[in-house]
Amino acid sequence: MSWWLLHVDMDQFIAAVEIRRRPELRGLPVVVGGSGDPTQPRQVVATASYEARAFGVRSGMPVRAAYKKCPQAVFLPSDPATYEAASTEVMDTLRSFPVVVEVWGWDECFVGAETDDPEALAAELRAAVEARTALTCSVGIGDNKTRAKLATGFAKHKRSHAEPFEPAEPSETTGPSEAAGPTTRTADSAGGTAAGIYRLTAANWRQVMDHRPVRDLWGVGSRMEHNLNELGISTVADLAAADVDLLKKRFGPKMGAWYAALGRGLGDTQVTDVPREPVSRSREETFPEDLTDPTTIAAELRRIAIQVTNDVVAEGRTIQRIWVKVRFTTFYTPIKSRKLPSPTQDPETIATTAHSLLEKFDLHRPIRLLGVRLEFLPPTPDEPITI
DNA sequence: TCTGGGGTCCTCGCACCA
DNA sequence: TCTGTGGTGCGAGGACCC
DSSP: OEEEEEEEEETTHHHHHHHHHOGGGTTSOEEEOTTSOTTSSSOBOSEEOHHHHTTTOOTTSBHHHHHHHOTTSEEEOOOHHHHHHHHHHHHHHHHTSSSEEEEOSTTEEEEEEEESOHHHHHHHHHHHHHHHHSOOEEEEEESSHHHHHHHHHHHHHTTOTTOSOOOOOOOSSOOHHHHSOTTOOOOOTTSSSSTTEEEEOTTTHHHHHTTSBGGGSTTOOHHHHHHHHHTTOOBHHHHHHSOHHHHHHHHOHHHHHHHHHHHTTOOOOOOOOSOOOOOEEEEEEEEEEEEOOHHHHHHHHHHHHHHHHHHHHHTTOOEEEEEEEEEETTOOOOEEEEEEEEEEOOHHHHHHHHHHHHTTSOTTSOEEEEEEEEEEOOOOOOOOOOO
């Protein structure tokens, strides 16, 4: 038996949950995000069904732009409570297996398992999730989290060619099926195993990833791609071959080493079912109309500060630090922060501190967003129980 | 085209202190 | 007394993720 990491990623999760409760939407382009009114400005798409994606609608796109691309789509408001409940159903289904489940958001998780046949386990997980929740998922199999996560991108490609992340074409002579290790089962023409499942390990990493742009790596965004390109590093193979000292010098000792490892497909192999303690909570609001009046700006900030403080206190947390974020119409978004003289749960203290931070900004320009983030005092260890 | 909201982690510059 | 050095905490900002 070997230790395997499986990355389970729900297919178009939010759209799928909406379609599940309104089956008449099946097969239609569905766009979820904002208030559900596609004529309203300053709202973005949270998710789009595969049918909507075929029209060029993407997550993060302004809802109004999505409306222009696909006016016939069904536009729905976001309903976080329902997605949270659906996510719990999925995670509970996975936990019913003898595996370790590490949740990474509503629609994805890592599963750690001892098995000799990870493809069979992946197929069982997918079947159980679909049977119990009527939602489908894709599964990436890897020997670490980096590879499992990337493998899911290849697994998804088999389910929808609207996905931007395309798997490598198998070589004429040695497809990934041959390179993927001795326990690989029959591979299909795309180089993985069954539809919705893909395996990426040390054995096929180079063949599958070497020629791809660094942007395809999990953790390399557009900025870092640009920075790497400046060093003459454009492909995963370039990154794997790069001088580690150069990367450390350019990106710092920690990140430099991390990028070097990423190019080789190295990553974490630990999976934990202990939920992570949040370290901060924030609330931010983009206003439909820009704010220019200082009194209004102060009042809105105070409202947000008290709101987020109440949320935090309701969870029994104590605040040790506060950030205030201001986004101007130019999209310039400075942030000011202050450590509190002593930890507090008092909304008035937070509101007053937020206001004093606000005075550090140049408020002579129109403001489109205000935000408040509160950092928690680390939780104290459990008190010893005395009987 | 016109860019949400909620998070985490890392780096860097600066002040302060020994 | 002046200068250099290194550790630490803080504030700001960058980058990434879903």
